[in-house]
Amino acid sequence: MSNKLDSRKLRLGAFLAVMGPGIIAGLSDDDPAGITTYSQLGAQFGYQLLWTLGVSTIALILFQDLGARIGVVTRQGLVGLVRQKYGARSGMLSALALVLANIGTMTAEFAGIAAAGNLFGVSKYITVPLAGIVVSFLVLRGSFARVEKVFFLLASVFIAYVIAGFMAKPDWSAAAQGLLVPSMPLSRDALFIATATLGTTLAPWGLAFIQSYAVDKRLTKEDLKLLRVDVWTGSLLTGIIGFFVVITCAATLNGSGQTTINDAAQAAVALKPLAGTLAKELFAVGLIGAALLAASILPLSTAYAVTDLTGRPAALDDKVDEAPLFYATFAAITIVAASLVLIPGAPLIRILVLTQILNAILLLPLLIYMFGIARDGRLMGEYKASNRMLGVYAIIIGLIFLCVGTLLWFTFAG
Amino acid sequence: MTKTATPAKAVLTRKGIQGSLVSVAGIIGRPVKDQDGKDLGKLLDFVVRHGGETYPPVSGLIVRVAGRRAYIDGARIAKLTNDEITLSSAKVNLTEYQRRTGEQLLDGDVLDHQIVDVNGLRVVRTSDLYLAPLDKEIRLVGVDVSFRSFVRRIFPGTFGRKPGVDQVIDWASVASLADDGGVVRTTATREALSKLRPADIADIIEDLEGREQSALIELLDPDLAADALEEMEDDELQGLLRGISDERAAELLSHMEPDESAEVLRDLDDEHSESILAQMAPAMAKQLRRLVEFDETHAGGIMTTHMLIVKESDTVSDALKLLVEHRERDISDGVTVVDSKGKLLDHIQIIELIAAKPSEKLETLVKAPFPTAVGIETSLDDVIEEFSNNRGSSVIVVDEKGKPVGRILADDIIDAMVPAESSGFAQGSGALS
Numbered sequence: 030m031s032n033k034l035d036s037r038k039l040r041l042g043a044f045l046a047v048m049g050p051g052i053i054a055g056l057s058d059d060d061p062a063g064i065t066t067y068s069q070l071g072a073q074f075g076y077q078l079l080w081t082l083g084v085s086t087i088a089l090i091l092f093q094d095l096g097a098r099i100g101v102v103t104r105q106g107l108v109g110l111v112r113q114k115y116g117a118r119s120g121m122l123s124a125l126a127l128v129l130a131n132i133g134t135m136t137a138e139f140a141g142i143a144a145a146g147n148l149f150g151v152s153k154y155i156t157v158p159l160a161g162i163v164v165s166f167l168v169l170r171g172s173f174a175r176v177e178k179v180f181f182l183l184a185s186v187f188i189a190y191v192i193a194g195f196m197a198k199p200d201w202s203a204a205a206q207g208l209l210v211p212s213m214p215l216s217r218d219a220l221f222i223a224t225a226t227l228g229t230t231l232a233p234w235g236l237a238f239i240q241s242y243a244v245d246k247r248l249t250k251e252d253l254k255l256l257r258v259d260v261w262t263g264s265l266l267t268g269i270i271g272f273f274v275v276i277t278c279a280a281t282l283n284g285s286g287q288t289t290i291n292d293a294a295q296a297a298v299a300l301k302p303l304a305g306t307l308a309k310e311l312f313a314v315g316l317i318g319a320a321l322l323a324a325s326i327l328p329l330s331t332a333y334a335v336t337d338l339t340g341r342p343a344a345l346d347d348k349v350d351e352a353p354l355f356y357a358t359f360a361a362i363t364i365v366a367a368s369l370v371l372i373p374g375a376p377l378i379r380i381l382v383l384t385q386i387l388n389a390i391l392l393l394p395l396l397i398y399m400f401g402i403a404r405d406g407r408l409m410g411e412y413k414a415s416n417r418m419l420g421v422y423a424i425i426i427g428l429i430f431l432c433v434g435t436l437l438w439f440t441f442a443g
Numbered sequence: 444m445t446k447t448a449t450p451a452k453a454v455l456t457r458k459g460i461q462g463s464l465v466s467v468a469g470i471i472g473r474p475v476k477d478q479d480g481k482d483l484g485k486l487l488d489f490v491v492r493h494g495g496e497t498y499p500p501v502s503g504l505i506v507r508v509a510g511r512r513a514y515i516d517g518a519r520i521a522k523l524t525n526d527e528i529t530l531s532s533a534k535v536n537l538t539e540y541q542r543r544t545g546e547q548l549l550d551g552d553v554l555d556h557q558i559v560d561v562n563g564l565r566v567v568r569t570s571d572l573y574l575a576p577l578d579k580e581i582r583l584v585g586v587d588v589s590f591r592s593f594v595r596r597i598f599p600g601t602f603g604r605k606p607g608v609d610q611v612i613d614w615a616s617v618a619s620l621a622d623d624g625g626v627v628r629t630t631a632t633r634e635a636l637s638k639l640r641p642a643d644i645a646d647i648i649e650d651l652e653g654r655e656q657s658a659l660i661e662l663l664d665p666d667l668a669a670d671a672l673e674e675m676e677d678d679e680l681q682g683l684l685r686g687i688s689d690e691r692a693a694e695l696l697s698h699m700e701p702d703e704s705a706e707v708l709r710d711l712d713d714e715h716s717e718s719i720l721a722q723m724a725p726a727m728a729k730q731l732r733r734l735v736e737f738d739e740t741h742a743g744g745i746m747t748t749h750m751l752i753v754k755e756s757d758t759v760s761d762a763l764k765l766l767v768e769h770r771e772r773d774i775s776d777g778v779t780v781v782d783s784k785g786k787l788l789d790h791i792q793i794i795e796l797i798a799a800k801p802s803e804k805l806e807t808l809v810k811a812p813f814p815t816a817v818g819i820e821t822s823l824d825d826v827i828e829e830f831s832n833n834r835g836s837s838v839i840v841v842d843e844k845g846k847p848v849g850r851i852l853a854d855d856i857i858d859a860m861v862p863a864e865s866s867g868f869a870q871g872s873g874a875l876s
Contacts, residue, residue: 104656112568113555117468117596120555247649249682339568339590354590 050242051093051256054235055263056184057323058089059270061141061316062134064187065381066229067271068296070222071278073288074214076200076207079275081223083208085230086268088425092396093260095414095422096236099402100243101253102412107240109337111398114405123398124335128358130233130391131331133384135366138324140377143370144293145316147377148309153370161367164324165359180325183318187270189311193303194273197280204276217439224432225382228389230267236395238330245333274299292378332358390433396426460575464585464611465523467572468596469604471550473526475506475515477533484508484535486528489549489574490517491583497615500580504528505540505548514540523574523581525604549583558617559636559647559659560588566650570596573611585611636663641670649679657686660695669698681710684719693722696731702747702855705734709744742826743819745859746840746849751778753805755788760801766793779814779839779847780805786845790814790837816841819848823859830856 070078096107103110108127112120139157146156167176213219239260242248248256278299282288290296297312304311332355339354349356369375400422403414414422467489475483483506490503504515513535522529547553549572560567570592573585589610595602636644644663648671651659660668660683672680672695684692684707696704696719708716708731716735720728730748737743751769753762762778777792789809799808815829815838829838830853840849 109568113557116550116555117570117593121594121597247679247682249678249685251685338593 051260051263055267062137067274071275072282079207100240106337139370141320145313148313180322186315196302199280225385228385498582644671645674755806
């Protein structure tokens with residue numbers, strides 16, 4: 030009798046305990062770069078390109094789900110697994126792709142903090158170094174867990190877009206059409222923002238993060254169901270928030286003829302229907318929360334993934350001389366990213382969107398390696414992807430190729 | 444984990460070996476030629492067979508010939524350098540290579556895979572492997588786990604293929620666990636592993652991943668493996684048991700302390716724990732089934748059933764003999780004395796036995812202070828209270844008829860009192876929150 034009760038309690042406990050990484054990854058996807066990119070998508074093209082967000086969300090769900098499976102089944106991180114399967118060069122390439130993409134994304138987080146600081150009238154030369162120091166300190170001293178919830182709460186301010194979206198009285202039928210009927214103006218601007226949307230939604234760091242998480246927490250196949258629920262929930266949440274950001278901006282900014290976003294204050298205008306004169310403050314708080322949340326996880330998960338190259342992933346309880354690669358990666362990401370934002374006159378909003386293009390480009394090798402691992406029966410056993418699933422993965426990879434390829438063509442040859 | 448002894452360089456220091464080492468990472472992809480110097484194809488992999496030898500011989504090559512993965516017998520290698528392989532004949536059998544049990548592919552299964560550095564007590568990835576002629580065959584003698592060699596391999600041309608001989612450690616000092624079908628059982632790695640402390644092995648097991656983890660468990664002596672398993676975190680252990688055969692799981696659990704095994708079984712789902720129990724000796728399975736039934740919040744659920752029971756009519760020397768037989772168990776601090784009907788009389792410490800005359804009957808030693816006895820259904824809180832009241836090192840659990848069925852030692856109490864950490868994300872190395 031008491032046994033039954035215990036088992037129920039345990040199951041609920043297990044569920045609550047496993048709820049997490051997917052949602053963290055999801056909410057961190059709605060980081061400053063994500064919000065800015067989605068805002069730009071809505072402001073510039075109205076409802077027309079909503080479908081690119083839909084496709085990105087489906088891609089996010091499928092590849093996060095694959096990453097979770099790979100992590101649980103092989104119990105290895107992505108980079109280590111690539112080295113094992115494809116050799117030294119591929120291992121190094123995947124590590125470099127991840128580090129580069131994450132330096133980009135980290136730069137975007139700092140740019141978000143700088144932009145939010147500007148809204149409050151505080152110089153980036155104060156906010157960015159401060160954020161870098163605070164985040165590194167919290168993470169390296171292991172006290173991140175205690176403030177995680179605070180960041181999480183701040184980041185969830187962006188849920189305000191869901192309410193703002195309704196209050197802005199968007200054109201729902203145009204939104205439905207934009208979401209379900211793909212159409213693509215063949216212009217560099219359209220390709221640019223579509224590629225950035227792919228890159229910010231299906232970010233490389235999220236893929237490495239979910240896999241490292243499963244390995245680090247030693248999740249087993251029994252935990253996989255719950256992990257997948259979490260991953261799906263988190264990914265859908267990303268898509269839903271993104272959807273409302275786009276329609277809010279389509280209804281407010283695009284509707285009033287404001288089609289370009291040059292600074293955070295312009296993006297914040299979208300929240301006016303909800304927050305009125307406090308729109309700027311609300312937007313800034315969301316930016317700071319989301320940026321700090323992502324900036325806390327990013328350098329750490331990258332450092333973790335990179336050390337997987339050498340055998341055992343390093344951890345925070347290792348000393349600096351025991352895990353030089355771990356700390357070097359951590360420091361490199363934080364310092365390079367902060368320095369880039371601190372360059373005088375650096376265009377913050379431009380950085381936010383450009384880094385997401387970099388993400389999309391660097392996604393390609395990582396997704397191809399994941400594809401190769403997914404179809405490897407020796408590694409994946411019963412979890413080997415079916416041919417139909419592999420076909421879907423291939424279509425998504427092909428689509429990103431197409432976006433990146435035509436964008437580069439438009440940029441350099443067109 | 445600290446580095447202990449320096450790597451055994453038995454073979455590597457032998458005269459001539461250093462100069463003749465060939466880097467596996469360097470030669471993969473290089474040409475394979477016939478005796479006239481004509482290109483036959485590109486080297487894809489080396490096949491080694493494990494017959495319990497410390498330095499496994501290369502039994503064959505896999506060569507890309509006319510678009511196929513052809514197998515060439517190792518005996519036909521005439522010359523092996525860092526740049527190419529020359530065969531003693533030009534005949535090539537064009538059938539596709541099929542893996543056989545006990546075969547390991549050096550590039551496919553070992554290079555860049557995780558191995559255990561037994562001397563350094565750590566899990567590393569192989570950056571390179573080294574072959575050398577030894578005892579009339581080409582054998583795998585060394586392994587390089589340095590990051591520098593890994594980085595070197597990224598460069599093209601001869602620089603990328605240059606072996607960094609100074610960083611090579613002896614093949615005998617690592618445990619390679621990557622294999623298909625069978626498990627690599629080299630006597631050297633087994634011996635090396637058997638010298639480690641169970642807690643170190645538990646650390647290594649936790650650092651390994653998936654297939655390598657199960658392979659290490661298969662490699663260990665069951666007693667040592669069981670000791671290591673007792674040191675592991677609960678959920679880690681659960682995951683591990685799911686990865687190995689029921690037969691092996693049954694063997695390991697039989698070697699663990701029964702109360703620990705019961706705790707593990709209790710946490711597994713019913714189907715899995717039944718299929719493991721089915722593989723055990725009937726008496727052991729019966730005992731464990733009973734223990735599993737007990738609730739963890741009661742005396743029966745935390746006790747160990749290992750105890751040395753002697754009759755009051757036995758002599759002191761009988762009791763001492765029994766203790767010597769069980770000296771390796773941590774329950775061997777004394778004997779539990781029962782009367783002719785099996786009822787508990789006393790627990791006699793080893794020191795009292797040593798002080799007594801060997802021929803003396805145990806009944807003469809039965810006197811106060813008597814041990815604390817509790818029933819199977821006694822709640823954990825009451826057991827703890829008994830402990831603190833009596834300051835003893837153990838309490839004895841008796842059934843309804845007063846017969847002793849188990850003991851609760853101080854460490855069982857500590858285990859029971861430390862709240863079980865929640866499973867899943869609450870644990871882990873803490874690198875990711």
